Amino acid sequence: MSIDDSILSDASNQLRIYHLGPGNVLQDYAYSVGSGRGGWSQGKLHELGIVLNPGSALAAIRIDRYLLRIYYQSKWLRIPLIDIMLTCCLNLVPESGFIQALWLNPENLNGSWIIGRIIARAVKGSSIAAVVRSYSNGDAVYLYYQDLDLHIREKIWSPDEQVWVTGEHVLTPEVLEYGFNVELFRWA
Numbered sequence: 001m002s003i004d005d006s007i008l009s010d011a012s013n014q015l016r017i018y019h020l021g022p023g024n025v026l027q028d029y030a031y032s033v034g035s036g037r038g039g040w041s042q043g044k045l046h047e048l049g050i051v052l053n054p055g056s057a058l059a060a061i062r063i064d065r066y067l068l069r070i071y072y073q074s075k076w077l078r079i080p081l082i083d084i085m086l087t088c089c090l091n092l093v094p095e096s097g098f099i100q101a102l103w104l105n106p107e108n109l110n111g112s113w114i115i116g117r118i119i120a121r122a123v124k125g126s127s128i129a130a131v132v133r134s135y136s137n138g139d140a141v142y143l144y145y146q147d148l149d150l151h152i153r154e155k156i157w158s159p160d161e162q163v164w165v166t167g168e169h170v171l172t173p174e175v176l177e178y179g180f181n182v183e184l185f186r187w188a
Helices: none
Strands: 006-009 014-020 026-032 039-042 058-063 067-073 076-080 089-094 098-104 113-121 128-135 138-146 152-158 163-166
Touching: 014 058, 058 128, 058 138, 067 128, 113 138, 113 152, 113 163
Parallel strands: none
Antiparallel strands: 006 014, 014 026, 026 039, 058 067, 067 098, 076 089, 098 113, 128 138, 138 152, 152 163
């Protein structure tokens, strides 16, 4: 089963696709153009061994020109050891339902993916949607998901505070059905 969310990275002239591979391990492929290395190639994301439930949703965004982020709901809660910047993690809680982030900055850490913060707890199999909005003080990320009470919730990465804050926009279960598919897009 393939789950895809693609994003064009200006940094390397790549089209990136994220999906579940064998054993439901999160993987990425990139289509490169120019520089004499055109074509599809597998990325390094599978090396982290992040296992998702079948049918899990992903959301991918690009911040600035270079920074890529993926939001996902893992089968296991992965807590970074010592520092959020380390890629070594512990798998602690099965079937946790927590949404986490991964990020890739090709200019740093030899292009390695970094496992990020735990953002929120969502109903198992929740759709996930993300969009970036630029402000004078930095980029805010708006993340949408379905919580355990079946509300559609909004979390916002605050560029001022450098933390996730709860947004004001909520849709209640009375207007939703379980398994509601959340998707959004941004236009200029």
